[in-house]
Amino acid sequence: MPVVLKIDWRRKVVYSAFYGKVNDGEVAGHRSAIASDPDFRAHFNEIVDFTSVTDLELSESTLATMASSPSLFHESVLHIVVAPAEMMFKLASKYKAFARSSRPNFHVVRNRDEAYQILADAAATSGPKNLSADYTDSTDSH
Numbered sequence: 356m357p358v359v360l361k362i363d364w365r366r367k368v369v370y371s372a373f374y375g376k377v378n379d380g381e382v383a384g385h386r387s388a389i390a391s392d393p394d395f396r397a398h399f400n401e402i403v404d405f406t407s408v409t410d411l412e413l414s415e416s417t418l419a420t421m422a423s424s425p426s427l428f429h430e431s432v433l434h435i436v437v438a439p440a441e442m443m444f445k446l447a448s449k450y451k452a453f454a455r456s457s458r459p460n461f462h463v464v465r466n467r468d469e470a471y472q473i474l475a476d477a478a479a480t481s482g483p484k485n486l487s488a489d490y491t492d493s494t495d496s497h
Contacts (some may be wrong), residue, residue: 356381357408362394368474369399369428374407379417390427397429400477402470404437405447413446422453433477434461435470 357375362368369389373382389395405411428434434454436447447463454461464470 356384356388358385358388360385360388360392362392362396362399364394366474367396367399369395369401370404371402372404372407374409376410376412377405377408378412379414382413383417383421386421386424386427395427397427398432399428400433400435400474401428402435402437402467402474404467404470405443406437406439406467408440408443411440411443411446415449418446418450419453422450422457424457426458428458430459432460433473434458435473436461436463437465437467437470438463439465 357377358371358373358381361370361372363370371385371389426432426434436450438444438447444463444465451458451461451463462470462473464473
């Protein structure tokens with residue numbers, strides 16, 4: 356499957372990076388890979404990164420089906436999709452509309468820096484401890 360899954364305990368992030376040619380089955384099937392990972396924690400935030408995808412064959416019906424299924428994550432979790440290409444950005448935005456009720460904290464951004472900035476902003480406002488330093492991105496840390 357053209358995806359790398361990394362569960363970052365320090366940042367409390369489930370990070371999935373898709374690459375190359377990606378289709379419906381691979382995106383939809385990735386849910387079971389996350390759920391079966393022994394390091395998965397439902398309270399961690401989620402980033403799904405499509406930066407390295409060269410060809411995406413993802414149907415609107417698959418998006419609707421995925422969005423209507425219950426999230427593996429707690430309701431308060433941030434879900435962030437990194438979609439630099441216009442077509443991927445539009446598909447992710449469509450998914451966001453489908454998932455309004457199942458994933459209320461869903462964001463679509465153009466790059467990883469924006470994704471980690473959302474996490475840093477959320478950490479800075481979520482409590483007395485400012486954790487924004489935990490979310491500074493370094494591409495070699497993924």
